[in-house]
Amino acid sequence: MEPISDVWELFPHQRAVRAFDQRPVPEEHITRILDAAMRAPSSQNGMPWRFIVVTDQAQKDALSPVYERCFDKVYGANAPDRAAGREPWSKTPVLIVVLAEAPNGRTSMMTGASVYPAVQNLMLAARALGLGSVITTLWRLENDAIRAILEVPEGWEIAAIVPVGYPDHPWGKSRRPPAADYTFRDRWGG
């Protein structure tokens, strides 16, 4: 998958990539991706986020079956794409865990306002470098087990886990309805 640096080409080429070839991701790419995330806006520029870059095979092997249990919980034997389009985390080159500051363990939609823009920068930067990624949240069903493996302390919550790697095949543009179908003028229904 070719790198893309023109933003108007980049937006439509962001796809949810869940299967990767085994080429490692260069460390300098990880640095560029995270530096892009740091540029995102946050309330009072507080940057209330941390990143854990997981490449250690033992850690991926520990996380992977927990995530699979989440799929089993939701989908049973019919977990989507298990055979083809989705690979287990044990085979994913890099997992980027994004954490949000959560004083007293409390989060809300507003917590997300100061962390998901950074996640989006991260994923756009990955695609710009020719890497695929996907935002995952299903692991929330086993949040305690995932936290324990990653040794996340109180006061922080995992906001997203983002597998990153070179995709197993190239991806074209996404399809979307026109924004006009989702847009009102001046008031709801306008």
Add this chain to the structure above:
Amino acid sequence: MEPISDVWELFPHQRAVRAFDQRPVPEEHITRILDAAMRAPSSQNGMPWRFIVVTDQAQKDALSPVYERCFDKVYGANAPDRAAGREPWSKTPVLIVVLAEAPNGRTSMMTGASVYPAVQNLMLAARALGLGSVITTLWRLENDAIRAILEVPEGWEIAAIVPVGYPDHPWGKSRRPPAADYTFRDRWGG
């Protein structure tokens, strides 16, 4: 402020712009901005968002004092930048209201995972076109009053209100610490 389409230049040039000149924003720019937002990822590609583009002066004049009340609540007479760097919404060329689907009126951090990436695309696209924007959430202190003016129905929550316009002066790059200061390896503290 010049347009920027190279994503590596774009990320560091996204700034929180709160004061605008009075040039109107072309309708085709609004369309491009919202089409970029539509390309963002969301859970199961559900696109659980709507946009309200507010340009009607009467609506802006209704919203503006409510937002000012929020500043008064938090800052009293010392509201930041009231004189210089921040303008009231009544003078803002466009307000883009981003709504998130909230079944039974309930939201969580995970609601944000499927809407703030779209907000970030929106703001990056604006900057790419030479426009400034800022993500605001302080109006939450008067959420009911804002909802009433915008006629937001049950089942939807306002996730962000984003003023958009040509900035009153050019902005350079943001400053950020290196990502390494915010990053662990394999586990918290690693």
